[in-house]
Amino acid sequence: MESCKYCQKDDPDKPLWVQCSLCPQWVHVSCVPLEHLQDQDGNKIKEYPQSPKEINYFQCDGHDGDSKLTKKLNKRRRGKRSPSADLPSPPKKRYGLRKKQQIDYIALNEGDDKKLKKVHPHAEAFLKCFTKWENNSNVIDSTKLNEKFFQLREPLKILDPENTGMNLPKPQELGLTNQQRSLTVADITQILGGETPVDVMDVQSQQNEKWSLSQWNQYFSETPMDQRDRIRNVISLEVSHFDDKFHIDRPKAVEENDLVNIVWKHMGIEDPKPKVTRYVLMSSGNSYTDFHLDFAGTSVYYNLVSGHKKFILFPPTDHNLKVYTDWCQDLNQNLIFLGDLLDEGVAMELHAGDLFMLPSGWIHAVYTPRDSLIVGGNFLTVRDIETQLQVVKVERLTKVPKRFTFPMFDLVMGQTCEWALSPGVQNNHYKMTKGALIALQNYMKLQDTKYKPFNYPSKRSMIKKLEDLIGLED
Known part of the structure; x- marks a missing residue:
């Protein structure tokens, strides 16, 4: 979990959090x-907001000017009905109480066996499961x-990843x-700047x-690996805003089928796109990332620059998604x-230079036998509309915190509707299936979907x- 920028802690006694309106940073x-x-x-005040509804705006100190937290004014006068009382509720803000599943792997390591600090408790079970589902044919x-x-x-x-673009x-x-050599973490530090902040995960906790x-x-x-205090992992360093220093070309198939690319171009939108397209991942040997779904069921391209990775993946069948949802809500999850x-697993091994394509909605865990550097990214597709919306439903059921979900997802889905309704779209290469149109319609009908x-x-x-278009598909 992310720590507060000010106190550097994830303090359960301070339950009210706020996210910066300009970046992903969260603070107490x-x-x-x-x-x-x-x-x-703009008047100075001396009382902190006591609930998310009292917060109007927050800007952390990582931007031009001082940080500021703006509290809403209560301008309603006694005995008079607020003129806004009959208006619909505004969209939910990005800040508020963080709902999270506490996972304490350190509790599993209590005792005198210090060796367990260097090996995740699930590593043995992972390797056994990997052998069961090992696959060398999906190439x-x-x-x-x-x-x-x-x-x-x-x-x-x-x-032939060199021919993908x-x-x-x-x-x-x-x-x-x-x-002539591959990129290293030292290179990336020099390119992006040593002061660049990164979220570092303690794999055990x-x-x-x-x-x-x-x-x-x-x-x-x-x-050296044997001298590190704990196993640590960096899995969320998004670098698309460093494009002038660190330019990454995604595979051609990704660029052409990225739903955000398609609708942004069609709608003529000049606003920045969601920053999920280019990540640098850096994993210490023996790192383990437990089973998860990528946000909003996004597909992933994954280029292993150096090191060694093992994946176990399971398809988004009704059975697997039900078991996954129950597991996420289980207090004994860890x-x-x-x-x-x-059921129906696929286990695959990656080595330096490999390019891996992970499709929408596959539940997966990852083990890192030795230090690894990866460049990859997430993308939505027309192909996977139904699966993506199914995963979003799972995210809501399991109360995934807002900052771990796909940014501006409602905006992307709304624009996808308008794009699908444009003349000629249903006759071209990207035609949406009837099932996808119905899933999109049902999602847009939700009260919580703001667009x-x-x-x-x-x-x-x-x-x-959209209903009329579905009728025509019949």
């Missing part, structure tokens, strides 16, 4: 310096990836060395700490190895047009 409301509190008119070439993308719904390793910065091209990239580099590059309860259409007077009128 009561840790914001008192001198940075103000009301909506295709780049031509089939590009031509058959809509039909490919299993985890796949690409035989995937391209990473080369150290020699960046002036970091004269040698599944808790996050905020480090600088230079601190991480010292741990990862300069400390004691259960989910792989023993799921203001570009080309329709209201969300209701847009949904009516």
Whole structure:
């Protein structure tokens, strides 16, 4: 879990959190310096908000100007009805009480056996499960990836990643060395800057700490594996905003089928896209990431630059999603190895240079036998609308915190509706199935789904047009 930027803790005695309106940073409301509190008119105040409804705006100190937390004014006068009383409720804000599943793996390691600090409790069960489901046949070439993308719904390793369009910065091209070699964590630290903040996960406790990239580099590059205090993992360093320094070309099949790319271009939107497309992942040897679904059922491209990875994956069948949902809500979740309860597994091994394509909705866990560096990213697709919306339903049932969900998801789905209703779309390569249109319609009908259409007077009128289109599909 992420720690507060001010106190560097995930303190359960401070339940009210707020997210910066300009970046993913979360903090305890009561840790914001008192001198940075103000009301909506800009006047200094001395009382902290006591609930999410009292918070109007928060900006952390990582941006131009001082940090500030703005508290809503209560302007309702006694005996008079508020003019806004008859208006619909505003969209839910990004901040509020954090709901989380406490997972304490350290509790499993109590005792005198210090060796367990270097081995995750589920590692043995993972390797046994890997042997059961090991798969060496899910391999295709780049031509089939590009031509058959809509039909490919299993985890796949690409035989010729150099022909997919995937391209990473080369150290020699960046002036970091004269040698022909792969990127290293030290290179990335030099390119992005040692002061760049990173979320570092303690694998045993599944808790996050905020480090600088230079601190991480010292741990990862300069400390031998047997001398590290604990197993640590960086899995959420999104780098798309460093494009001028660190440009990553995604595979052609990803660029062409990314739903956000499609609707942003069609709608002529100039606003920034969701920042989920380019991640750097850095895993210490013996790292383990427990079973999870990528947010909103996104597909993933995964390029192993160096190291060694093992994946166990299970398809999003009704049985597997039901078992996964129950497991997420089980208070003894940390004691259960989910792989023993799921069906139809696929286990695949990755080595340096491999490009892996992980399709929508597959439940997976990852083990890292030795230090690894990965570049990858997430993307939504037209192909997987139904699965993606099914995963979002699971996220809501299991109360996944907002900051761990796909950013601007309602906006993307609303724009997808408008794109699907545009003339000619249902006759082209990206035609949506009737099932996808119905799933999209049902999602947009939800009261919690907030969207203001570009080309329709209201969300209701847009949904009516979608119903008409579904009728035509019949």
